Amino acid sequence: NAGVTQTPKFRVLKTGQSMTLLCAQDMNHEYMYWYRQDPGMGLRLIHYSVGEGTTAKGEVPDGYNVSRLKKQNFLLGLESAAPSQTSVYFCASSPWSGGANTGELFFGEGSRLTVL
Amino acid sequence: GNSVTQMEGPVTLSEEAFLTINCTYTATGYPSLFWYVQYPGEGLQLLLKATKADDKGSNKGFEATYRKETTSFHLEKGSVQVSDSAVYFCALSVGAGNQFYFGTGTSLTVIP
Numbered sequence: 001n002a003g004v005t006q007t008p009k010f011r012v013l014k015t016g017q018s019m020t021l022l023c024a025q026d027m028n029h030e031y032m033y034w035y036r037q038d039p040g041m042g043l044r045l046i047h048y049s050v051g052e053g054t055t056a057k058g059e060v061p062d063g064y065n066v067s068r069l070k071k072q073n074f075l076l077g078l079e080s081a082a083p084s085q086t087s088v089y090f091c092a093s094s095p096w097s098g099g100a101n102t103g104e105l106f107f108g109e110g111s112r113l114t115v116l
Numbered sequence: 117g118n119s120v121t122q123m124e125g126p127v128t129l130s131e132e133a134f135l136t137i138n139c140t141y142t143a144t145g146y147p148s149l150f151w152y153v154q155y156p157g158e159g160l161q162l163l164l165k166a167t168k169a170d171d172k173g174s175n176k177g178f179e180a181t182y183r184k185e186t187t188s189f190h191l192e193k194g195s196v197q198v199s200d201s202a203v204y205f206c207a208l209s210v211g212a213g214n215q216f217y218f219g220t221g222t223s224l225t226v227i228p
């Protein structure tokens with residue numbers, strides 16, 4: 001039971017470098033999300049997708065880009081990493097709940113990114 | 117707007133003590149309410165949920181009641197165990213994109 005898988009689990013970058021985090025889910029979920037978790041701030045939504053080929057901005061989208069070319073994958077890109085992007089990143093997915101907002105989130109194990 | 121406010125931690129309790137973690141919310145629509153738990157080094161996992169007013173969610177001895185009149189969803193457990201040590205997040209879901217809003221999390225440590 002793979003569920004939601006994130007790669008890589010750990011990464012260290014230098015300021016200005018670029019990278020992509022990959023999220024894959026095998027539950028055929030419509031919705032996918034990228035969050036960042038910082039001490040004392042809980043989880044903040046970066047971008048999300050309500051279906052293949054769609055993306056939307058969340059609460060803290062600046063400095064990040066996303067793509068959802070396939071239903072099962074949701075990529076998070078950092079074009080020019082900054083120290084402020086040092087964080088733990090979580091991907092999550094959710095089934096479509098018919099507009100009832102009752103679908104739970106299924107999370108990956110997280111990706112710890114350090115930008116020096 | 118939409119937001120969740122939960123009691124700040126950290127919280128330290130002795131085994132078998134009673135636990136309450138307060139959570140209040142504001143929402144533009146009619147939200148569903150959730151409690152998630154995060155064990156060290158892991159992602160969040162659903163603990164319980166309630167989708168309409170007066171519903172009670174329960175799981176593993178934890179429970180919370182959706183109180184629309186007080187916009188609250190407090191988490192309770194009658195007798196905590198060492199294995200309950202984790203960070204607990206209150207969250208709401210609202211909007212067409214099933215958008216979730218999380219509180220800042222409350223760290224719980226249970227000592228033997």
